[in-house]
Amino acid sequence: MTRRVDGHMARKRFGQNFLTDERVIAGIIAAFAPARGQNVVEIGPGLGALTRELLGHLGRLHVVELDRDLAAALPLRLMNEGELVVHQSDALKFDFRTLATGPHSLRVIGNLPYNISTPILFHLLTQSDVIADMTFMLQKEVVERMVAEPGTGDYGRLSVMLQYRCQVEWLLHVPPEAFSPPPKVDSAVVRLIPYATPRYTCNDESKLQHLLTTAFNMRRKTLRNAVKGLIPAEWLDEAGIDPGLRPEEVTVADWVALANRLATHESTETSPS
Ligand code: SAM
8 A cells, every 4th residue: 555654655666665763763873973074875865864864964965866756855855954966866877986086985875775775785886996885774684694694594695795895784673663654574774884905806706696696596505516517626625615515604705716716717718829
């Protein structure tokens, strides 16, 4: 059922669940710790629950909102609160580099529409050289996978793909009652800080993606069997990785090392002699 919130008919296709719990809003703002002069963009400001607080602390704020009605109404709602720069645009296509003032200069925050949260994360990671940090509200199950450690059931492709590029930190749990209309699932707030100096160097990300997809499709098998056909058993021995481990027990460092080995092998195989 569609619900009217603060005069606006919430649109399901845009993932519109608006934050209404003042304590949760204050908790997110405290964790984000905005300070005057910082360069911040909010994705999906909606009716402005976080935007109002952010503007108060920052004085100036960029927002990217897809819904034309909300984008048009927001400056009126937040008149006199500060300088709001509205980009009526799809965050999945938005070039965040245009807002940056240098390397790792842009802070990003958003209560993201759950149906497109993973594509937005990966879109932002392609621009992570200009991003200082990202704080997002997401479906709790997704955040559990993002922060998962090796050896746990939640550890998988998403954990490795994010953790090799960013420090990932769970901030807070948010129940459905904090929103209007309430979503069907629990939510959580997570912070990602892209490494300014890479912690792991991945030479070919597509190889890492392919390797992880192959391995985690067979997460019950041993590593040796899960990656058979891609990674010969002797590479595992050479890298000192136990072939009897399950894919979910392999560390981020070891996944990156295996992907690099695969990339080197394939480039020497295909390079002209
Ligand atoms: N920030 C508000 C809050 O916390 O109450 C709204 C959050 S609501 C979960 C998600 C917001 O993202 C909505 O305002 C929706 O219109 C907007 N949105 C949905 N898809 C988007 C996209 N592709 N690009 C930018 N904004 C989008």
